Amino acid sequence: MFCDRCGRSAAEGDHSACAAARELEPPRFCPDCRRRMKVQVVPAGWTATCVEHGVRRS
Amino acid sequence: MPEILDRARAQVLADGAGLDEAGILAVLRLADEDLPELLQLAHDVRMKWCGPEVEVEGIVSLKTGGCPEDCHFCSQSGLFTSPVRSVWLDIPSLVEAARQTAATGASEFCIVAAVRGPDARLMAQMREGVKAIREAVDIQVAASLGMLTQEQVDELVAMGVHRYNHNLETCRSFFPNVVTTHSWEERWGTLTMVRESGMEVCCGGILGLGESVEQRAEFAAQLAELDPHEVPLNFLNPRPGTPLGDRPVVEGKDALRAIAAFRLAMPRTILRYAGGREITLGDLGTRDGLLGGINAVIVGNYLTTLGRPATADLELLQELKMPVKALSATL
Numbered sequence: 001m002f003c004d005r006c007g008r009s010a011a012e013g014d015h016s017a018c019a020a021a022r023e024l025e026p027p028r029f030c031p032d033c034r035r036r037m038k039v040q041v042v043p044a045g046w047t048a049t050c051v052e053h054g055v056r057r058s
Numbered sequence: 059m060p061e062i063l064d065r066a067r068a069q070v071l072a073d074g075a076g077l078d079e080a081g082i083l084a085v086l087r088l089a090d091e092d093l094p095e096l097l098q099l100a101h102d103v104r105m106k107w108c109g110p111e112v113e114v115e116g117i118v119s120l121k122t123g124g125c126p127e128d129c130h131f132c133s134q135s136g137l138f139t140s141p142v143r144s145v146w147l148d149i150p151s152l153v154e155a156a157r158q159t160a161a162t163g164a165s166e167f168c169i170v171a172a173v174r175g176p177d178a179r180l181m182a183q184m185r186e187g188v189k190a191i192r193e194a195v196d197i198q199v200a201a202s203l204g205m206l207t208q209e210q211v212d213e214l215v216a217m218g219v220h221r222y223n224h225n226l227e228t229c230r231s232f233f234p235n236v237v238t239t240h241s242w243e244e245r246w247g248t249l250t251m252v253r254e255s256g257m258e259v260c261c262g263g264i265l266g267l268g269e270s271v272e273q274r275a276e277f278a279a280q281l282a283e284l285d286p287h288e289v290p291l292n293f294l295n296p297r298p299g300t301p302l303g304d305r306p307v308v309e310g311k312d313a314l315r316a317i318a319a320f321r322l323a324m325p326r327t328i329l330r331y332a333g334g335r336e337i338t339l340g341d342l343g344t345r346d347g348l349l350g351g352i353n354a355v356i357v358g359n360y361l362t363t364l365g366r367p368a369t370a371d372l373e374l375l376q377e378l379k380m381p382v383k384a385l386s387a388t389l
């Protein structure tokens with residue numbers, strides 16, 4: 001599993017700053033494979049797509 | 059009372075004439091203890107010359123990322139190792155975003171693209187998208203598509219785009235430290251064409267890029283010279299992978315001083331809270347700014363980052379007894 005903000009291993013290092021930042025940011029990395037996702041932000045939400053693992057939504 | 063506040067009261071509040079660069083600088087240098095009085099004066103100026111209404115707007119990115127320009131604050135430049143990938147919004151989703159924005163009571167919807175300037179594909183998307191929105195949603199459409207040719211300006215007017223955003227971002231003397239792929243003067247050129255076309259000019263920038271306080275005053279004075287209909291004020295939200303990714307955020311008090319100073323420089327403009335206010339000012343500061351010169355907000359999410367929920371801002375406006383500007387008032 002990977003941090004969806006910085007793309008590094010979720011098990012290693014401190015991701016508390018990532019978690020705090022994520023309150024005002026959509027995810028950027030797929031937590032399953034760490035690929036950069038295609039992210040579309042709209043006024044009331046976001047969608048994030050990994051070619052391998054599909055679409056995530058707010 | 060500091061002399062500059064006396065001068066501003068006589069000149070800006072009474073006569074509606076904005077402060078000059080030296081006056082703006084004096085405001086930006088006021089001590090923390092003078093801040094409440096400064097904000098009150100800026101608020102009085104806003105109420106007298108603009109009124110209590112707040113203009114509410116939503117924005118959406120039609121084309122995200124992969125921009126060839128190198129604006130050092132921007133996560134959408136293709137020249138940095140930012141995690142933001144290139145993506146296009148389809149027309150049905152664009153119309154839905156406009157509908158969601160209108161549902162908040164907003165009168166403005168701005169379509170933004172991360173480009174140096176529009177190409178044929180983007181203009182085609184705009185033609186189709188603006189037409190679809192105008193058919194389905196009651197809202198004014200604005201656009202922000204970078205630098206334009208005269209033909210593109212004319213085409214946007216023909217589509218019914220009523221306002222064009224193009225930020226100068228920072229003052230002329232600091233701009234080369236922030237952008238090297240185009241010049242401040244090129245941006246000014248687009249703004250001049252937009253003005254002459256009859257579209258409303260929306261032009262602001264970002265504070266906290268590393269500019270000095272003198273350069274902040276220079277920027278406000280240059281904007282006042284341009285005299286835009288609207289000035290969106292962003293505060294740097296340092297983005298991972300960009301050259302400014304490690305910069306500190308603007309101090310809340312400096313942000314409030316800047317808001318008041320920009321209001322005293324431009325008593326009649328629509329001064330809009332844009333990106334970065336959540337991290338720079340938080341909830342309490344957001345309120346202080348609305349009582350210190352701000353008279354417009356972007357509600358909901360931004361282009362690549364998220365805002366607070368629209369309802370939080372709308373409830374705050376209600377509590378402050380500031381009515382949302384109705385669509386009819388803008389037509």
Ligand code: SF4
Nearest residue numbers: 125127129132135172
């Ligand atoms: S032109 Fe706009 S999208 Fe492109 S890098 Fe500059 S600010 Fe970002």
Ligand SMILES: [Zn+2]
Nearest residue numbers: 003006015018
């Ligand atoms: Zn992380």
Ligand SMILES: [Zn+2]
Nearest residue numbers: 030033050053
């Ligand atoms: Zn994946």
